[in-house]
Amino acid sequence: MTDDxxxxxxIVDDHPVVRDGLRGMFEAAPGFRVLDEAxxxxxxxEKAAGLDPDVILMDLRMPGGGGVAAIRELTRGGxxxxxxxxxxxxxxSDTLPAIEAGATGYLLKDAPRDDLFNAxxxxxxxxxxxxxxxxxxxxxxxxxxxxxxxEPLSARERExxxxxxxxxxxxxxxxxxxxxxxxVKTHLTHLYAKLGVKDRAAAxxxxxxxxxxx
Amino acid sequence: MTDDxxxxxxIVDDHPVVRDGLRGMFEAAPGFRVLDEAxxxxxxxEKAAGLDPDVILMDLRMPGGGGVAAIRELTRGGxxxxxxxxxxxxxxSDTLPAIEAGATGYLLKDAPRDDLFNAxxxxxxxxxxxxxxxxxxxxxxxxxxxxxxxEPLSARERExxxxxxxxxxxxxxxxxxxxxxxxVKTHLTHLYAKLGVKDRAAAxxxxxxxxxxx
DNA sequence: AGGCGCATCAGCCGATCGGTTGACGGCATG
DNA sequence: CATGCCGTCAACCGATCGGCTGATGCGCCT
Numbered sequence: 001m002t003d004d005x006x007x008x009x010x011i012v013d014d015h016p017v018v019r020d021g022l023r024g025m026f027e028a029a030p031g032f033r034v035l036d037e038a039x040x041x042x043x044x045x046e047k048a049a050g051l052d053p054d055v056i057l058m059d060l061r062m063p064g065g066g067g068v069a070a071i072r073e074l075t076r077g078g079x080x081x082x083x084x085x086x087x088x089x090x091x092x093s094d095t096l097p098a099i100e101a102g103a104t105g106y107l108l109k110d111a112p113r114d115d116l117f118n119a120x121x122x123x124x125x126x127x128x129x130x131x132x133x134x135x136x137x138x139x140x141x142x143x144x145x146x147x148x149x150x151e152p153l154s155a156r157e158r159e160x161x162x163x164x165x166x167x168x169x170x171x172x173x174x175x176x177x178x179x180x181x182x183x184v185k186t187h188l189t190h191l192y193a194k195l196g197v198k199d200r201a202a203a204x205x206x207x208x209x210x211x212x213x214x
Numbered sequence: 215m216t217d218d219x220x221x222x223x224x225i226v227d228d229h230p231v232v233r234d235g236l237r238g239m240f241e242a243a244p245g246f247r248v249l250d251e252a253x254x255x256x257x258x259x260e261k262a263a264g265l266d267p268d269v270i271l272m273d274l275r276m277p278g279g280g281g282v283a284a285i286r287e288l289t290r291g292g293x294x295x296x297x298x299x300x301x302x303x304x305x306x307s308d309t310l311p312a313i314e315a316g317a318t319g320y321l322l323k324d325a326p327r328d329d330l331f332n333a334x335x336x337x338x339x340x341x342x343x344x345x346x347x348x349x350x351x352x353x354x355x356x357x358x359x360x361x362x363x364x365e366p367l368s369a370r371e372r373e374x375x376x377x378x379x380x381x382x383x384x385x386x387x388x389x390x391x392x393x394x395x396x397x398v399k400t401h402l403t404h405l406y407a408k409l410g411v412k413d414r415a416a417a418x419x420x421x422x423x424x425x426x427x428x
Numbered sequence: 429a430g431g432c433g434c435a436t437c438a439g440c441c442g443a444t445c446g447g448t449t450g451a452c453g454g455c456a457t458g
Numbered sequence: 459c460a461t462g463c464c465g466t467c468a469a470c471c472g473a474t475c476g477g478c479t480g481a482t483g484c485g486c487c488t
Contacts, residue, residue, distance in 0.1 A: 061390065154434060167416030169474070176275065178229075182437050189476070190434090199444095199476075200415040202381025208422040368464065383444070396467050403446070404464090413446075413474095 006033040007124045010053040010081070012044040012070070013037075018109070022057060022086075029117055041070030048074060048081055054124045056083045060098055068098050075102030082123040157191040158212065160184060165204045165213055220247040221338045224267040224295070226258040226284070227251075232323070236271060236300075243331055255284030262288060262295055268338045270297045274312055282312050289316030296337040319343035371405040372426065374398060379418045379427055 009026055011034060013019050019037045026032040035051045038044040041058075048056060056074070060067035071083050082104040098106060104123045107115070153161065156177075163173045170188070174181040192198060195206045207213040223246060225236050233251045240246040249265045252258040255272075262270060270288070274281035285297050296318040312320060318337045321329070333343040367375065377387045384402070388395040406412060409420045421427040 156435065164415050165419035167412050167419075169413075171474085179435085180437055182439085183435070185476075186436075189478095192476085198381050199383075200413075201378050201418045204415045204418040205379035205381075205422070205427065208419070208428055213419065214422055370465065385444085393465085394467055396469085397465070399446075400466075403448095406446085 006031050007055060007120060008032075008051070008053045009034045009120070010044065010048055010051060010056045011037045012039075012041070012056060012067070013059040013086075014039050015059075018059070025113060025116070026120075032117075032120065041067055041073075044070050045073050048079055052079075053081050055104075055120050056081045057086050057120070058083055058103075060085060060087055071098060071103050082126060084119060084123045153191055153194055153212065157187050157194070160187045161191055161203060161207055162213065164188070164200045165207070220245055221269060221334060222246075222265070222267045223248045223334070224258065224262055224265060224270045225251045226253075226255070226270060226281070227273040227300070228253050229273075232273070239327060239330070240334075246331075246334065255281055255287075258284050259287050262293055266293075267295050269334050270295045271300050271334070272297055272317075274299060274301055285312060285317050296340060298333060298337045298343070367405055367408055367426065371401050371408070374401045375405055375417060375421055376427060378402070378414045379421070 009032060011019050011022050013022070016039075019039075023034050023037065026034050035053050036047050038047050044056065044058065058067050058071065067085065071085075074081065074083060083102065085098050085103045085106040086109050087106070104126065105119050107119055111119070159177065160173055163176060168176065170181050170184045173184045177184070188200065188203075192203060195203050197203045197206055204213065223240055225233050225248060227233050227236070230253075233253075237248050237251065240248050249267050250261050252261050258270065258272065272281050272285065281299065285299075288295065288297060297316065299312050299317045299320040300323050301320070318340065319333055321333055321343065325333070336343045373391065374387055377390060382390065384395050384398045387398045391398070402414065402417075406417060409417050411417045411420055418427065
């Protein structure tokens with residue numbers, strides 16, 4: 001790939017507004033060429049096969065064809081395209097799966113325009129680009145390839161979690177277990193980290209999926 | 215039972231402090247007689263068989279022998295004793311199970327002393343006594359015998375709930391679904407009512423148990 | 429002896445949640 | 459056509475949560 005050849009793009013997002021915004025942004029900048037758009041993962045895989053873009057800008061969380069699955073399919077299919085994940089809002093729980101699935105970069109849509117351009121150029125060259133928030137998450141999560149993070153919860157943590165699943169507030173949990181509210185919060189913070197979630201609702205969901213509850 | 219015969223009591227609670235408190239309270243008042251105490255459901259069933267108390271004051275949520283199971287066993291065994299449930303803090307999800315299991319009354323420990331006395335007298339006569347909070351829950355839950363309230367969630371509500379289970383905040387859910395945060399909250403309030411829970415964590419738990427999620 | 433995980437606690441903060449009340453249009457059912 | 463459910467939205471409020479920093483004591487393993 002020479003310096004003057006434009007980087008070709010495929011934009012994947014379920015929000016038409018976002019697609020337009022990205023298209024406009026890249027068409028207005030030199031060195032980029034938007035080949036097409038797709039509204040979901042399935043469509044993205046199809047179009048990528050035909051168009052062979054350099055970089056795919058992909059949203060996660062789309063109706064009808066999740067982003068992570070699409071990435072996995074693309075990389076497994078040996079596609080040349082680099083996938084740059086662009087998440088709508090903040091760093092959610094799909095970060096690691098997306099990267100494990102083969103995403104080359106991961107950043108937030110509210111990143112400055114120039115960061116976006118740089119990220120796409122970097123991705124086109126195969127360099128990994130991560131938004132700071134994501135990067136910090138990754139370093140704190142240096143773990144084996146594809147390991148679904150399975151740290152065991154302590155007995156006390158499981159006890160707290162079980163009460164959380166019953167709708168018990170931290171204060172109530174404290175009274176139930178004869179400990180202070182501060183301790184309850186500590187247990188919660190720890191088990192959030194172990195489960196890889198960020199609030200009690202997600203903790204309960206993950207616990208059910210792993211058979212810790214129910 | 216004549217007017218001057220004291221009402222005999224069995225106190226069941228895992229907290230020694232609470233047991234002492236109740237014992238002291240009833241021993242100081244005329245017309246009551248505390249026969250014994252138990253620290254869990256199993257012990258309660260055993261002692262009730264031997265002592266034949268008029269009223270059993272029972273906490274729910276105890277380690278080693280849940281209160282509801284004990285109540286069920288007592289009533290199924292044809293015990294004469296009336297069970298008055300005394301919950302530590304507030305109206306939790308065990309309210310209905312406890313009453314269905316055969317509890318004669320249900321009130322909160324922070325009820326005024328006289329309410330407690332009256333409740334025990336009422337229970338001894340077989341009258342049902344409920345704390346206001348519990349009563350209002352019941353009227354809004356005129357369920358058939360043993361029916362675990364199975365109101366179906368609307369499609370939108372299920373959609374919101376699924377995102378909640380992923381740890382998504384209300385604001386993020388709003389963006390995902392192209393609706394306002396106010397609407398998200400409305401959906402949540404509705405689905406809490408339908409599931410009979412009071413926060414998102416319990417909603418997720420209930421949803422898993424009913425197969426709505428996972 | 430030193431390190432490590434677990435459990436306990438404090439205080440502060442901003443962000444978020446849940447409750448409440450009230451409202452509007454659409455659509456179906458009766 | 460009246461009633462009810464669904465979906466949408468607003469504004470306000472107190473309660474709760476989650477993050478952060480930092481600290482102590484205990485038991486276990488090396």
